[in-house]
Amino acid sequence: MRLVRQAAASAGHRLDALSSPDPESDLRTVFSWSYEQLTRTEARVFNVLGARGSITTDAAACLANINTEQASRALSGLARAHLIAEDAPGRFRFNRLIGAYAAEKARPARRTYPVTRSSGKADRRALPTPFVGPRTSRGR
DSSP: OHHHHHHHHHHHHHHHHTOOSSTTTOHHHHHHHHHTTSOHHHHHHHHHHTTOOEEEHHHHHHHHTOOHHHHHHHHHHHHHTTSSEEEETTEEEOOHHHHHHHHHHHSOOOOOOOBOTTTOSBOGGGSOOOOOOOOOTTOO
16 A cells, blocks of 8 residues: 555655646646546546546445446546546456556545644644534433
8 A cells, every 4th residue: 555655655745746826727727627628427436536546446446436337438538538448357457657646636634723833733623513413411
């Protein structure tokens, strides 16, 4: 797994090297144009594939929590959009740069916490507690 993360980081650096202040030539922007045209299911499959490199239809269905027929249609749509390629029947792969873009899309947003002046450390208590639901005297 460590090697997968290192490969994704390396590819991410390649995306950085190919970035541009001009939105029409920035690689992430160009990839986003294709991504924005995907259906919800295709985008979901694209996101769960992340930095995996290659995947089967059955594995994509399992990871995206959809049935095999939906996964097959989604993977075919991704192939028509030139975001993945079918190497063999039922086996798909990303180009390394598109795979790096997919890994970035799949990465959850990092949570940041306010830093206290006294300790210089993040103070998680400074954030509001998320609403879980009504509480009763019985603890339900």
